[in-house]
Amino acid sequence: MPATPFDLVIRGGTVGTATAAYAADVAITGGKVAAVGQGLGTGTREIDATGKLVLPGGIDSHTHIEQVSAGGLLNADTFESATTSAAFGGNTTVISFAAQHRGKDLRKVVDDYSALAARGALIDYAFHLIVANPDEKTVRQDLPELIGEGHASVKIFMTYDLIKVDDEPLLDVMLAARQNRALICVHAENHGMISWMGKRLVEKGYVAPKYHAISHPRGSEAEAFQRLIALAALIDQPIMIFHVSTAEGAQVVRDARAQGLKVFAETCPQYLFMTRHDLDRPGIEGAKWVFSPPPREKEDQDALWRALALGDLQTVTSDHAPYRFDETGKLSAGPNPTFKQVASGLPGLEARLPLLFDAMVSQGRPEFSGRGLEAFVDLTATRPASLYNLPGKGQIAPGFDADIAIWDPARKVTITDALMHDLTGYTPYAGRTVTGWPDTVLVRGEEVVAGGALKGKPGSGRWLKRTGGWAAEPTGRLTADMDPERNFGATLL
Template identity: 65%
Template sequence: MAEPFDCMIRGGRVVTASGTFDADVAISGEAIAAIGRGLGEARRVIDATDKLVLPGGVDPHCHIEQMTAAGVVNADTFATATTSALFGGTTTVIPFAAQHVGASLKGTVADYHRLAEKGAVVDYALHMILADPTPEVIAEELPALVAAGHSSIKLFMTYDRLKVDDERFLDVLLAARKAGALVCVHAENHGMIAWMGKRLVERGYIKPKYHAMAHPRLAEVEAFGRLIAMARLVDQPVMIFHVSTAEGAAVIRQARGEGTKIFAETCPHYLLLDASALDKPGTEGAKWMCSPPMRTQGDSEALWQAIRLGDLQVVSSDHAPFRHDETGKLKAGPGANFKQMANGMPGLENRLPILFDAMVSQGRFTLEKFVEVTATAPARIYNLHPRKGSIQPGADADIAIWDPERAVTLADADVHDATGYTPYPGRVVRGWPETVLVRGTVAVAGDKLQIAPGFGRFLPRSGGEAARPTGRLEAELDPARNFGAELL
């Protein structure tokens, strides 16, 4: 007689990025063992009748237990942030190890590992933020860290204490090319933002709603174009974070159409909110301050279309949690101007329910597309697939069982992160993850967390296919002499 499986999810409708079908899912140990009907017995059976069986979400862009360059610490620990992720159906996260100027990148990564090992309840990888890419960091620390499984780097084109100038930017792109890493970028024109912000504050326009005006949409468009040109020069693939404008999406569409290896993402708040959210009494609008800011309803429609066309492959949360008090948004005091308020909004918990409602329940997209942009595509791009992001034999049994008809009203009182609010209070969403498994262990059942901090594991990654150059090296200035390749 065959040994029983450890767990069986029975009677549900399985959804992958490529198809939807009725099947049972059998789990042995931490992995999916079989998918089908009549699979045999199991020590534990989970009834998924009338439910959807989806891969756990992969959120590849979230800030956890991170201090900003301005010295403001996120509200969340790894325990609170990843607990909120679980309650929203997300089972894998990629937060940041954020280097500050003067700090060792190697030491920074080690510090974040200690925090994650202690607190994470879901599996995690780490992006490395380079704020100080000195020659020593680029030549010595970066290649070793990439080889150790940290195969994605983040650079900023704005913020006084984070921005990397074009020449050093090219140095990092080339180092990433040699090491086999993917470069992710916050791309906005720093000069435009600084100039606009200064003029607004000088004239007394200091409320949170003016934050949106301080980030001209042209700042995104110009930075995208400059980034793409630099990426082409050294033939280095890049991921453009949090696309917010119709024009930005169009720049990406053109570059991808010309064969440039560009990936891009957006976030739920750019799809579902607009700049009017900032226009609240007093400092209340600070809760909706993020960079880049939300734009217009027309931009939202253009971003939905960019997802439809494949110009944007991923929808991440960009979870950046700051409390609306003196520890976070209002650290500079209740009379602070918008430039003194921390940028960022919570999003890990609400990302999947908000998107399920907008994409599936409201009929914009198929279930398969929902799974693709929230789980499978990020797992592929960041080289976590097939272990993460799909339901298939051999994959980790990271599974979210959804009730597609359950309606939930989002409320500040119900959040599981430490921010204390949701950007979507009062919004009713239809579709909710009721049972969530991480590597075969039931992590959330109903309203109860079933696992303890430290359950999550680090996921070392190589760069994978996404980080591979195309072979079209635009630095080859003189093809007859191969002069450009010699320079690189």
């Protein structure tokens, strides 16, 4: 009897993984990769990928979607628009934020946010839990329950007046995360330094967008990293440091990892491709480039690329935080706001992968010594799937979800505002030309984007339950501060 055909076979392409690239076909059945190899059987459907790269779909593990800011602004994107944009950029999974604000019940926040995602998402998704109100119920009841249900990462801010968490309650949240096996993710900057600088700049009339970069001293990053790492080491809690922007910050991470501490870190395209000079534009135009931490110097870009190549930084995310350049977003305080009044954030979901592909694969960044494609796959798919315990994601291998982006490595595209599919109305990368672009994107074997057209439907994305512990286990050892022979702190664990 003839063999039962596969649901879909992708033929003639070059499969890229985190360790190799090789000519192979990919067979898909039931939404999963069924086989990878030469001479596979027929498929009910087939895609000709001759001359193309067949890569795992991108995972953007740091995105702000349909989220209200601390200042009360709803960002520009819905789950439908954001995940559409993500798919056109080669992504098949996003992790966004269920954001608690002061006085809000975390359980209700997650329930309400889950409903928005279930209605709108076209690709698969998970949530980080933002904790800004670490009261007794949040720490002792809601966090353990929600982590146990599959929300296995928690985000804390160490700055911003309305959502920052100080050191002592941060330790409370860390302890809850450790006891329930969740990862702590942190926006780490020294709040006092930023607040002090910002107030004095405004008092002296330095209010243009370009002064936003000066208001975040580079030392505010390294200091906060060191303090955060010391807090985490006290109870041996794994942490992920978000959006590293400076050479000094990358060095702090490198030193901590050299000591065997469970420290992970990411950076973003805006820190690899922009500098503070991007904010220096006529009038209020520079407000489009106001985001936090701000971009730094060319030397910092080089240091971050080295840190990625060395493995000090494990992922590159978009930190997509879209605000329109009008009264609903960047200009909500009026047509001529000070830099302190401008909503902080920029769009980046759709441009992230093409920018990185161009730099790492097409241009061949020297830091990666001829392994640009493998490093690209690792940083944007395989590693985030592992770090965040995303089941069945990040690889093209039998048994994994058939989340696949088929790239045309020779296609040249000039990025424009009109090309993007989010609702921000502009892209900070307009005018950049890249080589390499995703043509077809499949989530669990179903086309979401094909031939430049949207095929997916709102609500077809699935929530991903993440359980099973940390990406890296705590050592189980006690630090000197927790040694019961020295004090009674060990009883806390």
